[in-house]
Amino acid sequence: MFAIPRRHPSRQVQVASLLVGGGAPIVVQSMNSRPALDIEGNLQELEELKKAGCELSRLAIPTKESLKAFEEIVSRSPLPIVADIHFDYRLALAALERGAAALRLNPGNIRNQEGLAEVAKMAKRKQVPIRVGVNAGSLDKRIIAEEGGVNAKSMLRSAREALGFFEALDFDDLCISMKASHGPLLIAANALIAEACHYPIHLGLTEAGTKEKGAVRSAAALAPLLYAGIGDTIRISLTADPVEEVHVAYDILQALGLRDHGARLVSCPGCGRTEVDIRPMAARVEDYIRTIREPLTIAVMGCPVNGPGEAREADYGLAGGRNEYLLFAKGKILHKVKEEEAFGALVQLIEEGLEDESEE
Ligand code: SF4
Missing domain, CATH: 3.30.413.10 (Sulfite Reductase Hemoprotein, domain 1)
Structure with missing residues (x-):
């Protein structure tokens, strides 16, 4: 009667040796909280994340000065690292050269299409997946105007345009995320994208809040999706130590019977x-x-x-x-x-x- 839900079928991508989607266990990820230049601090954080059960972490690369540190962190990291890039496609190219296991790009923030095509070409050569990270807070103004505001339809449109851009370049090593800070919007947008595509879906409620409230809000927003079989990887965004994000992620998955993670x-x-x-x-x-x-x-x-x-x-x-x-x-x-x-x-x-x- 209360069977574990059948997962939404998605193709599988590989992030370093980690499998995402295609029936693989739902991957728990987090994001480093320190500046990239703090190499030792980031490595210590990654060790703590791994100990808590984190499987993938993301690191923001805001400037080209961060790249050398990023390279060293990647080379010594116990976890695969996703390079988080905004605005400048050249940082994405450099992160690929320096060992990023995946890229996260926000289509609302990178508009140089020739540059993005170069990124897709290099990612394909290096067999590195790209996560298209649509965020309700940074949708393209044109899309907002055409779709009548920030809503599930405008998020879907943004995702479709970005995915279509990469597909036209014959690049389909893709994941998609549709993040919002409002639970009902998050649920509606992810339900739409799950119907519209077969890429692995990364789930997360953005700006969820502090440790306790953020955990409750995230659980409330993610549970309906996870229980409908939607979501191949999750991150719980808390204003707290990232290790707490990992504990909460496993608590949610365990409560829904989707992953066992200890006592x-x-x-x-x-x-x-x-x-x-x-x-x-x-x-x-x-x-x-x-x-x-x-x-x-x-x-x-x-x-x-x-x-x-x-x-x-x-x-x-x-x-x-x-x-x-x-x-x-x-x-x-x-x-x-x-x-x-x-x-x-x-x-x-x-x-x-x-x-x-x-x-x-
Ligand atoms: S287990 Fe005993 S103490 Fe706990 S709520 Fe039930 S009756 Fe009360």
């Missing part, structure tokens, strides 16, 4: 039956399990009455009693533990379980 927490809200301080415990456990890549379910429940039963699908869990917790595994109570020792006991139980699994 997940189930926890109850607590109520009049709760006699332990459940909120800090749930937060502490959630923080701890971020490092676990096995698909475990860990429960933190407020009471023994409903706790182990309601969380019976959990591999390991805690259920609160009076200033103590019951430690349980797969619905079975193991033993009591003092409240202040419960976190350590749960961690020990999980780690012993993981060790046993790795020995089997």
Whole structure:
């Protein structure tokens, strides 16, 4: 009844060794937050992104002075890097020469068609895909006027013109993104492009906001599309450490049954039956399990009455009693533990379980 959605069929592109579209797992990407000239800072950020599960990152190249640093970052990066180019096609050519795994170009910002044709020619020679990144905030004025404003139709028109431009040059190693900061516009525009083309679709709500609000807004806007099978790669744009973007992306995909990415927490809200301080415990456990890549379910429940039963699908869990917790595994109570020792006991139980699994 609630089957995992059939994915919108798209052709597959290859970004370095990473497959995007064509039924490949939905790729989680982010964007470096530091200036390109900060080589060591960017490399450290990339290591942290990779550790969190990020598969692809984008780096802005605003000036030609950034190019040498970009080259060094690419050569030492643990992740493939997408070069983000605005305004100047010559920066795109230089980024291709310096090892970009993909290009992201905004058709509203690069108007030199001869220059773009040169970019397509070089990208084809180097087998580097180009993402056409349409953004509701930077549509061509002509298109806005002709389509009656900034709307899903004007975004579709912008995408079609840009994709058509590359197709006319016999270049089809393309991805498309239709980004907006307004959820309904994002959903409508992506539904239209999914019907209109077979290129892999990159999803993201732009200017989503800070860590918590941005996560909620992104989840609300992306979930209807993902559940309709639309989207081959996602980025959650947060005003926060980019590592948070990766955690939120996986949380959304995991909640929809689209990707497994390690352990997940189930926890109850607590109520009049709760006699332990459940909120800090749930937060502490959630923080701890971020490092676990096995698909475990860990429960933190407020009471023994409903706790182990309601969380019976959990591999390991805690259920609160009076200033103590019951430690349980797969619905079975193991033993009591003092409240202040419960976190350590749960961690020990999980780690012993993981060790046993790795020995089997
Ligand atoms: S599991 Fe227990 S403490 Fe948690 S909400 Fe349900 S009844 Fe309340």
